[in-house]
Amino acid sequence: MGRTAATIILFGGVAFLSSAASAAQPGASPARTAHASPPAPASAQIDFAAMVERYGPAVVNISTAPPPESGDQADQGDQAYQRAAAPGLDNLDPDDPVFALLRTTAAPPPSQPSVADPPRVFWGAGSGFIISADGIVATTAHVVNRAEQVTVTLTDKRRFKADVLAVDPQSDIALLQIDHASKLPTMRLGDSSRARVGERVLAIGAPDGAQNTVTSGLVSVTPHALPDGSTFAFLETDLAADPDNSGGPVLDRNGTVIGVDIQVYADNGRYRNLALAIPIEAVLKLRAQLQEQGKLASGSLGVRMQDVDPGLAAAFGLPHAMGALVTDVAPTARGSASNGLKPGDVVTRINGKAIERRTDLTEYVSALQPGTKVALTIVRNKKPMSLTTTVVATRTDAAPANPAATQAGVLERLGLAVHALSDEDRRTMGLSAGVMVDAATGASANAGIQAGDVVLSVNSESVGTPEALERSIAHGGKEVALLIQRDDARMFVSLATR
Template identity: 35%
Template sequence: MPEIKNDQDMLRRPQRQGSIVFVWYLLCLLVPLSLAQSVSARSLPDFTELVEENSNAVVNISTTTEPKSANRGGSNGLPFNDRQLEQLPEFFQDFFRGPQSPFGGGPGGSVPRQSMGSGFIVSSDGYVLTNNHVVEGADEIIVRLNDRRELPAKLIGTDPRSDMAVLKIEGGDDLPVVRIGRSNDLKVGEWVLAIGSPFGFDYTVTAGIVSALGRSLPSENYVPFIQTDVAINPGNSGGPLFNLDGEVVGINSQIYTRSGGFMGVSFAIPIDDAMNVFRQLRDNGSVSRGWLGVLIQEVNRDLAESFGLKRPRGALVAEVMAGSPAEKAGLQAGDIVLKYEGEDVTLSSDLPPMVGRTPVGETATMEVMREGRQITLDVEIGKLPEEGAEQASAPASGNNGPSSAPLGMTVEPLPAELQESLGVSGGVLVTDVARGPALDAGIRPRDVITELNRRKVTSVDDFREAVSSLPEDSAVSVRVVRQGRATYLVMKP
């Protein structure tokens, strides 16, 4: 007898079939997702072998500075400077500066001050690289190896401009060494790893990626820093930055912080530059850098338009120092350096490291934009002065009476004494600025205008003539000397 099913049974069957289909589709979605996550997890780098192979060549550096009256107000002997210490919470300030502090109670105390940092061995006979601020002012330097040996070290030389120091371990023989890589081969997004002693915790390993390359910091114009997001804290300074091949590609040096601790932005000295400094300190005890003798500034969009560039690039020469290699080569204020030794100068910060790496006395070739056309200049690179070079004063020139121009500013002849003190040969002095293009451009009273729309201004008559020929609705450049420093501004009449 045939089975009789009621209406509810007939309704449940498509529901059960629909449930089976839904579960099947869900499995089809989840299984590939699970496999993808598993593959992704397996693709993440495994740092264990790298750490095992290189930890022995990473060292902890501790220094002792005896209290001296001459030292008061100087280096504080801590793993970081006074400004960084003041940014820490009060608890940490008390810890580092207090009478029971393992660091000697801070500056000016009667107890010897102690500092800690990191470093790494680059030769089997005991040469060690670290940061200058780790060992600056130290009376005693002790290097502790991974096998717990503590050996005294001699300071071979320092280079404050790059914040580097070279040590030599005394009594060490056949020591483990790191493998040196090439920082020029680094790419943004590449995995990197740091080994160091943050806050005194020896052989701490942190990892991240290269965030940017060729960073220029205000205090270090001659170092194209590697920016990473590797966690770096006080005590990591001087430690190595490795790539995935186990090669050192940088020296961890600085962090950007508002709290005193890691905030996701850290900077390392490229190993290519560091090894150049190391060889000079080892062989000569000092570092010589190439010097051009110019004051440069960034080329923004408006400046690029005023100088006839299709896009912002290059380094704009705002000032050429008297007697400098640049002046001897014919470089002029208003020139834009586009290439140096065949390398593109994309940002103005690219130029100082390029020049600094050039051996003193060698001739370098530059491609320069001048008055809308490209020219080539050869310059014999000089030696970067220890204390910088002052610009020599130039002779005075005659001027006429004051002028009120339709740019929203009033100018008058530049007094001879100001020409001498500023080191300029002519120009006009801005005495008043009202609402208008000059104010919008950033021109202020007491500024000295020496060039307008790439025309030299030595007198009020020159200024009037330059103003009368300004194009309408187009950006023009204005070279201004303010408090002895030249810069280019952009004005839109």
């Protein structure tokens, strides 16, 4: 009896049986053949309709009324005022970052005459999206340009007046505040740095508040450095031009916002129009600035943190300087099962987003509603672990209830991160009190304190908790004497506190 030869064909290093050989095998399984088929493109699995149903209600219509004309401008006639008051195309200012972008990337060749009309964007009407349940709305600066009054309309037909909290001309982002509203839908904010060229995205708008408009397309260009040293700071897409979507969100395949849509009409041979998305990080940055100024309540993890330098990275077992190092836990969060963070923990990820520095974490958390659960990846005792914690509400402008509350920043200012010894630690070391040093930088490092030291007393007063250490240092004067134990030896070190 003859044997059937099987031909093996290699594609990119993967072996496949030829069709003739497969047909010759009497036991060939249809399931096995189907398994060898290439998977469907990822883009075919995106359910944009479900995405719009879920997140569309958080996209709002924004309409504005400009300030009244005054002086000589008012004498120029009602026609000029009507042109200004009606929503329409607004010439970009030469100092606008979008104008600068088009000047370098969309300018006609020198041999061609330049177009008389400068690049334009729609203003006076557009879209925005709610980023937190307390009524913060993000949109573009162009949509609310020169606005004195802003009206926000939801898809459920609720209508609210809104205040313009801030307009940042450098990023073209504006933040609004809706007052006296409840049960507001919100968007999930993502990470634009993960966007890839060729990735499919969705833009959602709200033309009149009664329904959503949507367009989909591909990411054409991601932010990058230009040859002249400047930065292309936008996501460029091939989304169909739709002025109703300007100021609205651009979502990735996971339904998270990675950018704010802005439609630019360039009127030149290369770009008749350009669909850009301002990276969502610009929204987070502006919100964080308002929180630092005490103008916004912010979400928080209830901890104080610092950046990790190369020395600390080695001490905490990190591959390089990264993450946010927890230096203290707020009194209301200490011992809370919902928090779980401890001084000395290094947060390296939140909800899958990498944390390179402290501001990455604070900006991300500040946009979350208090009560939101977040998944953290931390390094504790040089070992990675997962932790779920809860965002709490805090205000950066809140005054301390008493002078003792100002002590909370003493250890952080001195670069000292510590934690209380456990009962087992005290038994092993033969100590009745003391706190373990997790990190020492700045003044503490200059004093000779090192990670792993145990602080036993301050000015001969025993300390057994981080709070006790903080109080003793705060009340100890400009220079305090710390008794520390390192390995089996004890020594005093002098620490300057002012």
